[in-house]
Amino acid sequence: MSDLKKIATRDSYGNALVEIGAQYDDLVVLDADLAAATKTGKFKKVYPDRHIDCGIAECNMMGIAAGLATTGKIPFASTFAMFAAGRAFEQVRNSIGYPHLNVKIGATHAGISVGEDGATHQCNEDIALMRTIPGMVVINPADDVEARAAVKAAVEYYGPVYLRFGRLATMVFNDESTYKFEIGKGIVLREGKDLTIIATGLCVTESMLAAEKLEKDGIQAKVINIHTIKPLDDELIIFAAKETGKVVTVEEHSVIGGIGSAVSDILSESVPTQVLRIGINDSFGESGPASELIKKYGLDSEGIYTKIKDKLYS
Template sequence: MSEKKIATRDSYGAALVECAEHDSEIVVLDADLAAATKTGMFKKAHPDRFIDCGIAECNMMGVAAGLAASGKKVFASTFAMFAAGRAFEIVRNSIGYPHLPVKICATHAGISVGEDGASHQCCEDIALMRAIPGMTVINPSDDVETKAAIRALVDFDGPAYVRLGRLAVPVINDNESYHFEIGKGVQLKDGSDVTILATGLMVAPALEAAKTLEAEGISARVINIHTIKPLDGDIIRKAAEETGLLVTVEEHNVMGGFGSAVSEFCSENCPIRVVKIGVNDTFGQSGPAAELLDVYGLNAQNIVDTVKRAVSEKK
């Protein structure tokens, strides 16, 4: 894991510019937040293919649907609270229902939005988006994975929601062996006592926690699940059978999110105990992002403590 930290929203902006150099059909929409979502990078490079829809997120999703129906490769961005929350009905009926290839790339998701507070800290977006039939949901862990996801989505046939963050996070996938594939998890560390399934910015703390656990005699497997829908059932089933205990980690409400998706899969395919770490059915509050992550237990130490309790109960 590199000491370098990059916010996935920055990676998104850079990837858009890169992809557009080779594909003239890419069009980017934003809702008056281009500087924050980093679509401003695309606007500067390709102003003729950028549309600022203003503070009208529902309208933006309708425009995105129309452009996609006419053959354009559309990326639409705003904050997660507005993309998944305010515009939900339009996303469902105008993008999801006709299964149009609009890529909704929402930034400023989760508690790590920080000082903007509960009104902007969207911890419900995964639940909302994965409930839409046919919607692919991706939550990349770092710079490398975000860029790979955007490249993969350019020609992807169908709607997709990509969850991006405001906070700079460690680069963990900067190795030659890394391979991104929609719907396939990535095992980052082997282990035999427990499997930690992490998504998004919680992947780095999961790796840190596994290192601490190893020193304390607990062998923890770590798997990065960047695609929450469709979920990689094969890697989860294998981990369940081989380690006998799963712990999910997400910067999202534990209800309806990543942990719920894993629990649903396991209840039908490989009944096993699933312990969920996330935001425990509460709203956020205003404060520095790093401090808020600690307040809500979204850190390596809480993962260590939770895993130790779960492993002791397993025995």
């Protein structure tokens, strides 16, 4: 797996917009003075008349996107996750979520893998915030193939969608010729009988590598990629919990309110199961190279492997 090519999902976002823009004349892309970073500049180059730079005014951008949606356009409001989910939360909730408008939010630079930009820009709370908005779909793709498929699915879906993308280049493990994306459906990447690892985003590949390490210790881990955090694939998660008896969630997000919380909510109601949540433990990030931060916060394969062994098999 380490030999696979790597692409940042923010690049996938920009490439997907260009590709889909040719099919949907009513697709409009908005940005908040970050087109180079969010990669929407690629769309601007090809479709300059359908790209709107709103300046450093994210709250206003969400309002503009809402207005465009009421005219039949399909707006993609793009900026860093910290600004899309954090700074503009009220506008997303009241102007987009409440009237259930057909607005797509492309949130790049999520999580601690933003790296050197530091804690102020490393949004580890966005999934928690977006999950609370009624009717909001929340998607966190794991690689380039999945990210581009997610953008296409978002266009085809009517209603508000929050798409989470990363700055760090990640392994492309999906085969585009056979991959199928469906909103609300998880994907079993590896079968196992001893525990289930449920991962999302860049933590999916690291969880697969951790499962390989566990196998050497005689532990068979089932690995599930949950790209859609809301609506969640309740059926798959409950089945896996019954099958293996132990569940581990892994995310580049706070353990509070993210996929770990979502999975725990379901299992506590349906099939009480031991759940180990691996993520950011109620702390801010810090400035540093993305790969070193991933390692320091225990989100690399070795960190995931070690936590599972210490908490579940010591």
